[in-house]
Amino acid sequence: MRAENQPVYMISVAAQLCGVHPQTLRQYERLGLVVPSRAGAKNRLYSEADIRQVRRIQQLTQQMGVNLAGVEIILRLLDELDDMRRDVEEQISAYRDEVERKVQSMMVSNVPIRRDETLLPVPNIRFRRKIDL
Numbered sequence: 001m002r003a004e005n006q007p008v009y010m011i012s013v014a015a016q017l018c019g020v021h022p023q024t025l026r027q028y029e030r031l032g033l034v035v036p037s038r039a040g041a042k043n044r045l046y047s048e049a050d051i052r053q054v055r056r057i058q059q060l061t062q063q064m065g066v067n068l069a070g071v072e073i074i075l076r077l078l079d080e081l082d083d084m085r086r087d088v089e090e091q092i093s094a095y096r097d098e099v100e101r102k103v104q105s106m107m108v109s110n111v112p113i114r115r116d117e118t119l120l121p122v123p124n125i126r127f128r129r130k131i132d133l
Contacts, residue, residue, distance in 0.1 A: 004052075007037035007045030014046035018054040025054065031068060033057055033075065 002008065014036075015022040028034040029044070034053050036044040046054075053075075060066040060074060 004048040007039075007047045009046040009051065011044045011046070014051060014054070017051050018058065020054065020058065028054065028057060031072065033068070033072060
């Protein structure tokens with residue numbers, strides 16, 4: 001099984017998979033919307049992630065009527081949202097680890113614990129699934 005970021009498709013195959021003309025892929029590359037890998041100086045190689053990105057762009061432009069400038073902004077915001085989601089998940093994981101460590105230390109010590117107040121407030125955070133466009 002190959003990784004989704006492994007470049008495998010030549011531009012003609014990628015265009016066919018996406019249902020676009022190869023020139024469209026070149027335009028997306030010029031605009032920075034898709035960044036294929038290069039094999040040598042001229043040959044572009046597209047990965048599964050690149051194909052998915054092109055399909056997302058096609059959906060935004062054709063089905064939702066967004067122009068390419070809008071697509072650029074939307075894709076950037078979606079990337080930032082994913083980065084923030086990962087950051088919050090890491091913070092929650094670190095918080096959980098700290099809580100588990102404190103609870104273990106309390107169980108070992110003979111210090112009395114007050115039952116009328118919260119020792120460690122736990123945030124009630126629910127994560128939404130990644131936004132699919």
